[in-house]
Structures are given as C-alpha cells and as structure tokens.
Amino acid sequence: MSVLPETMKAVVAYGPEDYRVKEVPTPKAGYGEVVIKVEACGICGSDLKAFHGSAMYWGGEDPWMKAPVIPGHEFYGIVAELGEGAAEKYDLQVGDRVTTDQINPCGKCKFCQTGKYWMCDVHNIYGFQKGVAEGAMAEYMKFGSTARIYKIGDGVTAEEAALVEPMACAVHTVQRATIEFEDVVVLAGAGTLGLCMTQLIALKTPKKLIVLDTNEKRLSVAKKLGADIVINPLKEDAIKIVKDLTDGYGCDVYIEATGHPTGVTQGLEMIRRLGRFIEFSVFGQEVTTDWSVIGDRKELDIRGSHLGPYTYPIAIDLFERNLITSEGIVTHSFKVDDFAEAMEMAHHPEAIKVLLKP
Template identity: 90%
Template sequence: MSILPETMKAVVAHGPEDYRVEEVPTPRAGRDEVVIKVEACGICGSDLKAYHGSAMYWGGEDPWMKAPVVPGHEFYGVVAELGEGAAEKHGLKVGDRVTTDQINPCGKCKFCTTGKYWMCDIHNIYGFQKDVAEGAMAEYMKFSSTARIYKITDGVTAEEAALVEPMACAVHTVQRASIEFEDVVVLAGAGTLGLCMVQLIALKTPKKLVVLDLNEKRLAVAKKLGADIVINPAKEDAIKIVKDLTDGYGCDVYIEASGHPSGVTQGLEMIRRLGRFIEFSVFGSEVTTDWSVIGDRKELDIRGSHLGPYTYPVAIDLFERKLLTAEGIVTHSFKVEEFAEAMEMAHHPEAIKVLLKP
C-alpha cells in the first residue's frame, strides 16, 4: 500500500457558479477500491452547464448534483493505492495508467445485473454526487468497488489518454448510427465529442461525411480529421446543400452533437424518410419540435446514445493503433488551482478541449 498525503487540492462545487479550490482530505481505498493520482481531467460541456446552474443538474428539491462535490468525469490517472482485494479483483498494480467508466454502477439493479450497467437505476456519475462518486478535478480520486477499470496501454499518449472517456462515448454513438458504405452522414456539432465522432465515422468510410458547426476553427479541424464537407449554418444554407447533395432526399444518418435545440429541428428537416436520427447531446433546456415529422411524415428511426458502455477498450485500442488522434482537439491545460482561468478558457471560441492537470 502506498503512502498518500493527508490532504490534496481539489475543485469543490458548492452550487451554481460557486466552485472553489480547496484543501480537502485525500480519498483512501477501502476493500476492492482504487485510488488514482489524477494525470488529467477534461472540462466537458456538461460541466459548463452544471457550473452555470442548469436545472437538469440543480433543479428541484432533490437535485441530481449533490454538493459539495468534486466535479470532473473525463479523466485518467496512475494507480496510487489499492484497497484490500483490489489488485486481484481489478488486475492492477500501483503505477498502472488507468481510467474507468464515468458511471459508478450500483451492481445490484435490474440494469446492472443484466449487463446494461450504463443505465444503472441509481445512476451515480463521477463528479456529480458527493461521497459516492467524487470526481477528478483534484490531485487524487477514488474508484468504487463496482467500477469497471481499464488499463491504458503504453502506446497511448498523455493527451490521447485524456480523451479516452469522450472517445468511448463517441464510439457508442457511432455504433448506434449503424453507418453503411453508401450513407451520407451529417454530424451537427464539432466540439470535442463531435471531433472524436468525425474520426470514427471516417473509419466507417461512408459515401459522404458532412459536419456542421458555427465555429470556423472547429470546422477546419473536422476537415483535417476526415470530414468531406464542412458547413457553417450561419453562413450557408445547410439544409439546401445536403438536399442538393442527395438528389433532394436528405441525409441517411443525422447525428445531433451540438447541444443546441436548433440542431434537432434542423436535423428533422434535413434527414430523408426512413433515416436514422441519433441524439447524443445534453441540452440545457427542453427542446420543442413537431413530432409528426418522426412518425407520420418520415417514419424515422430515433436512437439515443448515452455514455460509453463496453467501448473504452475499443477507444484505447484505436488510439494504440494510431487510427485516432488527440491532435487539434486538446488545446489548453491548466493546474487545479487555475480552475477559474480554465473555465474562462473553456468558454473561449479558440478552445476545444481544456484539461486540468494536477
């Protein structure tokens, strides 16, 4: 068992726009638990929504986000302490580079016991629930006894390792899209998740991959990573371009990863009859649309995508084989104590993925 410091620096969320860098007790590993020294933690779009007080995190008498809590669910680190039985259960030793699913499954509910752990009924996510699922915006972090832990191989760079969680989510989304060789695929949103998806969709070799975003820098990165056509809907008629490209029919697959309500209505108009609409985004507010388009007018196949079940090994392997890259996606990094500056940069148009590196 390694010797850990008694306290550590951590970002602690106390409420909307009340996040503080504090000295807190270092977590210790109980039976079957693992403590890692955090190497990097990404700031996700959902972290920004939570920071600004989105009702989906803070709303109601019993909000989903349980403060005070250390946020951060995109992470990797080095094993620093193994609780009793953890080495055998998880196949680990001190010094291994590892990550885990962002969900901390209960292991007991209907979904967990039938292999659908990413839909766990309790649904604790690292970085959102105090005590049971503290996150990684800290020097150290604890994985629970029910965590699904993955070793990160030596050929994966530090920046790639920091992208394993979003890439795993992107793998699941692209799998849900069931992309075929003859498909015209439209991806709305070229943020971190979108740019991960671009690379994965390109590996599927569809007929055409069209990427939409309002940020020209992100469109340029998308083009470099495999997009055939990039469109800024604020400057061009994206729906007309896609319709013209497809003899007026519309795209075969539409993946919504913009996080903006207009991405939904745009996609429903842009997609062909009998198309596949994949919804990935987390929205800050409710989205209203005409549902008759889904049934009566187009008979669409609507598929949701949540987290990255069983896909972390896939993401790690694709990074290891150099079929994926973090180049152009990871743009900035800060220390934990520079959290305020990191959050400010995360809102900047020039930034894509901002990391905290303790």
C-alpha cells in the same frame, strides 16, 4: 499503510457558479477500491452547463448535482493505492495508468444485473454525487468497488489518454448509428465529442461525411480529421446543401452533438424519410419540435446515446493503433489552482478541449 498525503487540492462545487479550490482530505481505498493520482481531467460541455446552473443538474427535488462535490468525469491517472482485493480483482499494481467508466454502477439493479450497467438505476456518475462518486478535478480520485477499470498502455500519449472517456462515448454513438457504406452522414457539432465522432465515422467509410458547426476553427479541424464537407449554418444554407447533395431526399443518418435546440429541428428537416436520427447531446434547456415529423411524415428511427458502455477498450485500442488522434482537439491545459482561468478558456471560441492537470 497508505503513503498518500492526508490532504489534497481539489475543485469543490457548492452550487451554480460557486466552485472553489480547496484543501480536502485525500480519498483512501477501502475494500475493492482504487485511488489514482489524477494526471488529467477534461472540462466537458456538461461541466459548463452545471457550472452555470442548468436546471437539469440543480433543479427539482432530487437534483443530479449533489453538492458539495468534486466535479470532473473525463480523466485518467496512475494507480496510487489499492484497497484489499482490488489488485486481484482488476489485475492492477501501483503505477499502472488507468481510467474507468464515467458511471460507477451499483451492480444490483435490473440494468446492472442484465449487463446494461450504463443505465444503472442508481446512476452514480463521477463528478456529480458527493461522497459516492467524487470526480477528478483534484490531485487524487477514488474508484468505487463496482467500477469498471481499464489499463492504458504506453502506446497511448498523455493527451490521448485524457480523451479516452469522450472517445468511448463517441464510439457508442457511432455504433448506435449503424453506418453503412452508402450512407450520407451529417454530424452536427464539432466540439470535442463531434471531433471524436468525425474520426470514427470516417473509419466507417460512409459515402459522404458532412460536419456542421458555427465555429470555423472547429470546422477546419473536422476537415483534417476526415470530414468530406464542412458547413457553417450561419454562413450557408446547410439544409439546402445537404438536400442538393442527395437528390432532394436528405441525409441517411443525422447525429446531433451540438447541445443546442436548433441542432434538433435542423436535423429533423434535413434527414430523409426512414432516416436514422441519433441524439447524443445534453441540453441546458427543453427542446420542442413537431413530433408529427418523426412519425406521420418521415417514420424516423430515433436513437439515443448515453455514456460509453463496453467501448473504453475499443477507444484505447484505436489510439494504440494510431487510427485516431487527439491532435487538434486538446488545445489548453491548466493547473487545478487556475480553475477559474480554465473555465473562462473553456468558453472561448479558440478552445476545444481544456484540461486540468493537477
């Protein structure tokens, strides 16, 4: 018999800028399912875009956001209830610290059947689809029976555990970049994901790591976390600086993590011929550019990066070995009741990662 409370406090998204803190039924674990007591849930840049009504999330006949839904996809928690078969399936017991992939894969489509579960055709992402993939801006959260669940050891601090999801996404992005020792790497964007990537790129020891951002505080943190050079494009000519550092050729690798259209056009100009352009961001608007730069002029290798497939264990291990950190990235924490205040802070230039802690 479940010992969980009948109701819990949660943020519920009904529509753009219509998010309410409410008492809702506590999820119950069915066959192969796991319910966690949420310890922390980060507010992601995509959460902000969804909150403000980005067409990517709310537009079209089949919108990504299927409301009413509890948002939140950056989380960890403590196992509170195990459905039938779940303990054996996942080697779990009540009290374990855990997280799961941001996606709850269907397990049946072409991509799931061939091991590419992060491209699942159904694509239920926690925090976006009502009923099937409710998120973690709540006191409790349920993992589906097809979830990929990972234990978080005692060697990972609470703040680090809260960063496992973004760090896993960052690991995948850096893997997609296939960084070599002689590469000059430019990373555009020093938000949470960019600062996670900064640490991981530094572990790859490229010839030079250059981080771009318009926020001086974030650039200062990037410098501490391994950037060789930091540039504010509003104050300096970033393209000229990068080209001067590379004998006029441009950077070998450009990673776009700004979520702003100028991050794309800037990168296409800054990167050398035959360079590798890695696109990570989720944009709140369409991005246009001259595609002839990609093909005829530079023959670029354009690579996308989506979610964190097979990389959660890597992120957890790197935290356990103290090779990466949450220091300087997690800046603020709020209770679920204070969701409105948390969202306001998430927009503030002094904030980087804002957490909700039920």
